[in-house]
Amino acid sequence: MSTIDNLKDRTTPVFSKDDVTVLFVLGGPGAGKGTQCERLVAKYGFAHLSAGDLLRAEQNRPNSEFGSLIREHIRNGTIVPMEVTIALLESSMRSILSSNPNPSKGKFLIDGFPRKLDQALKFEEAVVPARFVLFYDCPEAEMERRLMERGKTSGREDDNADSIRKRFRTFVDTSMPVVEYFEAQDRVVKIDARPEPDKVFEATQAELAKRLGENF
Incomplete structure (x- = not known):
């Protein structure tokens, strides 16, 4: 059975939430998720997993089970099947846990995932339920200002006004239903992302x- 078929059929999580702590980190483009994740890794020893980074690395890995499939979807501008993304996240978690001195315990920030509600539901069903979502809430005008400023030096093709606004629309249409789903279960921590990063981090820590308690 292929990895994807195995995931599709699985209805029991492979990890226990008593042993593995997962926080989903969501926020619009330019909300500052990456900066806050770096600080959380340094302060609390989280492992930081970016779904986008994992997909980009996998498509270039020799003899990858998923490389050609990922390249095809990226070339066609279509979404990679969620089972591929979830399989890469699970594999990374297993690798990190196996190198941990206390391999049954792990703390993970999953950044930019889930982008859609079906991804959230499948991850929780097949891998492990998340503790909660860290949602960095930032007005669209402020995110656009930050990204336009970044675009002056980033060299990223999508740091321009048209692309930025399309990314905002995609986030609102696909990712906000994820936030609302978790919010209904009291599993969203909403952080005001407008202040400067130190202030945002203080609020995150609080x-x-x-x-999770002072010494989690």
Whole structure:
């Protein structure tokens, strides 16, 4: 049975949420997720997994089970099947846990995932339920200002006004239903992402202490 078929058929999580802590990190483009994830890794020892980075690395890995499939979807501008993304996340988690001195325990920030509600549901069903979503809430005008500023030096083709606004629309249409789903279960920690990064991190730390305890 292929990895994808195995995931499609699986209805029991492979990890226990008592042993593995997963926080989904969501926010619009330019909300500052990457900066906050770096600080959380340094302060609390989280492993930071970016779904986009994993897909880009996998498409270039020799003899990859998924490389040609990922390249085809990227070339056609279509979404990679969620089972591929979830399989890469699970594989990375297993690798990190196996190198951990206490391999049954792990703390993971999953950044930019889930982008759609079906991804959230399948990950929780097949891998492990997330503790909650860290949602960095930032007004569209501020995110656009940050990205346009970044575009002056980033060299990224999508750091321009048209692309930025399309990315905002995609986030609102596909990712906000994920936030609303978790919010209905009291599993969203909403952080005001407008202040400068130090202030945002202070607010993040305070919320983590409330949810997970001071010394998690």
